[in-house]
Amino acid sequence: MDSTNADNPFDERGLSFAEVEERISAGKVNVNTELKTKSVRELVIENVCTLFNLINVVLAVLVIITGAWKNLTFLGIVFLNTAIGIIQALRSKHMVDKLTLLASKKAVAVRDGSLVELDLDQIVLDDAIRLGRGDQIPADAVVLEGECHVNESLLTGESNPIHKRPGDELMSGSFIDAGLVVARVVHVGADNYVARINNEAKYVKKVNSEIMNALNAIVRFASVLMVPLGLALFIASARTSFTAWCDLAPDSSATVVSWIASGEAQAALSSATLSTVGALLGMIPQGLVLLTSSVLAIATIRLARRKVLAQQLYCIETLARVDVLCLDKTGTITSGHMEVEGTYVALRDGSVARSGADEDRAGAISYRREDAEELDRALSGIARATSADANETCTALLHHFADAPHVPSAVRAIAFSSAKKWSGAVLACADGEASYVMGAAQFVLGREDFQLFEASVNRLASSCRVLVVARVDGFTDEGDIVGDARPIGFVTIRDEIRxxxxxxxxxxxxxxxxxxxxxxxxxxxxxxxxxxxxxxxxxxxxxxxxxxxxxxxxxxxxxxxxxxxxxxxxxxxxxxxxxxxxxxxxxxxxxxxxxxxxxxxxxxxx
Missing domain, CATH: 3.40.50.1000 (HAD superfamily/HAD-like)
Structure with missing residues (x-):
């Protein structure tokens, strides 16, 4: 725990150090120790103690009894298969154990009226934490002071920022897009929303592989036949050796006891054991098992060279059998960033015309070029003026107008306010200064103007976020609009498609x-x-x-x-x-x- 050496600008004084120690003693700390993955010991035992390995070990013991050590080379296949299985299982465990959805490593809390910097596992229940733009929320909390916009897309898939006020809940794992708040921690450790989701996912799922299932079925079938067939082969081979010995021995001494006493039995039994083991080994698809593991391992290595990390060998085979693909939108089809879909000039009848594209049936542009140019100047100017605290919308506008030839300079910038729902700027133009605002239409426009354009806004909002751009007479010292807002156009923002x-x-x-x-x-x-x-x-x-x-x-x-x-x-x-x-x-x-x-x-x- 380190002091930030900064004064506390908030009314909230937070927990006292005595209260913190009390919660630490009670175990109310933001540490999640619950893991549902198997231990290394369990994974090793699981891969070693298989029916395939058991059959091969039994056959190896029989070969060892005969003393024919050179006939144990088949164990190499067993060792290779087991090693590949253990390595893949440990890699899978390592990846699942690393699964965490909290990227932040530090948090700032208010304790005894001072700001202190904490590791995430030093946060305790009821801590007051300070959260600003760009911070990831380390634990479920409730806003005490201030307002902010939260990006919960990582948790919910909803890409629009959510406005949070005092009393609203902040979910761990989401990010602060704009604003500054102090929030009270209401859940820690395994009780956090993100931890509950994590722990539901932290298990090693059994692989559903047709190749693996088929190989296991063959091994099970062979194991059922091996005992009676092996005994039959062994008895037949031993009987053949005994019969051959009897043909050479005198009739009076041709008994099992004399056969054993002669020393021929040991060699004959060893030979019968080896021949039986050799026959039984042919029933086990050792080569097929090794070939399958090797091919999948090579495929995994080739994928890794293309920056694709396969968690399990058999997922490559499963991918080939996929007939339904479910896609998430945010971050999968889209990049997670925003882009300008289009700009629309506002027409007097309440309709809109897409800037640079819309033409009427006669081929004439349905809006004045001067209006489109003013709309572009206003958008690029507001974006440049408020870029010091750029959110996703501002970033999208800056990117869209990056090559604009004439971006007006800002005389004054009005930062975005979550309470007002708009931002603005006073821009230096050729004919003097002009003031513009950009924001949600229902908050910027008067009732009559909003009703006039409501149908157009709703149509555009079916697929994009819609912001109105309006000209105003100016701004007060407090940053409020002077006069009525006169709409000049709209801009639509959408998720950037990969x-x-x-x-x-x-x-x-x-x-x-x-x-x-x-x-x-x-x-x-x-x-x-x-x-x-x-x-x-x-x-x-x-x-x-x-x-x-x-x-x-x-x-x-x-x-x-x-x-x-x-x-x-x-x-x-x-x-x-x-x-x-x-x-x-x-x-x-x-x-x-x-x-x-x-x-x-x-x-x-x-």
């Missing part, structure tokens, strides 16, 4: 793989993006909040390919429902809301 997404989707369609998009985001947004990348049936979608019974969820699986507002538990249930229908399901995702489905799927790509 450049390779459409090509990848096309490949899976050619392979006959059914594609489902299951996301925590708005179903309209998910459907729009799914249509862009070419998901079949993307125009039909369902809001998973309406799937409140197993029957409804089962019916939706058969009808839809786009699911929005899906919880982590529902994602897993969708995968299970597809598996019940006989499908081999692959799941891709990158967030906490995908973890449960990733673990349940036959093949998972994280």
């Amino acid at each position: 450049p390779s997404a459409a090509e990848t989707i096309g490949y899976f369609r050619e392979q006959g793989v059914t594609l489902n998009v299951i996301s925590g985001d708005d179903p309209r947004t998910v459907s729009s993006i799914a249509r862009v990348v070419g998901i079949p049936g993307a125009e039909a979608f369902v809001d998973a909040t309406t799937l409140d019974t197993p029957a409804k969820l089962d019916a939706a699986v058969d009808r839809y390919h786009v699911f929005g507002r899906v919880t982590p538990q529902q994602k897993r249930e969708l995968v299970v429902a597809l598996q019940r229908r006989g499908h081999t399901v692959a799941m891709t995702g990158d967030g906490v809301n995908d973890v449960l489905a990733l673990k349940e799927a036959d093949c998972s790509v994280a």
Whole structure:
């Protein structure tokens, strides 16, 4: 624990050091020690103590009894197979144990009125923690002071920032997009939301491999036949040796006792044992087992060279059998960043015209070029003016107007306010200064103007976040708007689609793989993006909040390919429902809301 050497700007004084010690003694610390993976000892025993190994060890013991050490070379295959299995199991354990969804390593808490820097495992229940833009929330908490916007996409798949005020809950694993708050920790360790999801996923799932199942079935079948067949072969071989000895011995001494006494029996029994073991070894597909493990190991190495890490050998075979692929949207089809979808000039009749694209039937541009140029100047100017504390929207605008030839300089910047829902700037233009605001239409425009453009805003909002750009008379010293806001246009912001997404989707369609998009985001947004990348049936979608019974969820699986507002538990249930229908399901995702489905799927790509 280190002091930040900074004054506490908040009214909250936090816990006293005596209260902290009391909670540490009670074990109310932000440490999650529960792991559901097997120990190294258990994994080694599990891979060593197999039916395949048992059969080979029994045969090896019989060979050792005969003293024919050179005939033990078949054990090399056993050692190689066992080594490959142990190595892969330990790698799998290592990867699962490392699974953590909290990336932050430090947190700032208020204790005895002072700000102190803590490791995550030093946070205790009821600690008051300070959270600012860019911070990841280390434990479930409730806002005490201040306001902020939280990005919960890692947890819920919902890409829009969520406004949090005093009394609102902050979920561990999410990030602060904007604002500064002090929050009281309400859960620590295994009680945290992110820890509960983690622990549900921290188990080593049994591999469902047809190749492995077939090999195990062959070994089981062979083991059943080996005992009677081995005894029969041994007795037949020993009897043949005894009969041959009797043909050479005098009739009076041709007895089993005399055969044993003559010393011929030991050599004959050793020979019978070796011949029996040799025959039985042919019943075990040792070469096939080794060949399968070797081929899959080579495939894993080749994938690693392409920066693909296979957690288990047999997942490569499972991927080849996949007939349904479930995709998350945020971070999978999209990059996780925002981009400008388009700018729209506001027309007097309440409609909008896409800047640079819309033309009427006569071929004439349906808006004044001066209006489009003013809209671009306002957007680029506001983005540049507020770039010191750029959120995802501002970053998208900066990228969109990076090559703009004339970006006006800002005389004054009005930072985004979660209470006002807009940002603004006073820009230096050729004909003097001009003041503009950009924000949510219902908060910026007057009632009449908003009603005039409401239908256009709703149409654009079906797939994007919509912000209005308006001209105002100026700003007060407190940063409030002077005069009425006069709309000049709108800008639409959407999730940035990965450049390779459409090509990848096309490949899976050619392979006959059914594609489902299951996301925590708005179903309209998910459907729009799914249509862009070419998901079949993307125009039909369902809001998973309406799937409140197993029957409804089962019916939706058969009808839809786009699911929005899906919880982590529902994602897993969708995968299970597809598996019940006989499908081999692959799941891709990158967030906490995908973890449960990733673990349940036959093949998972994280």
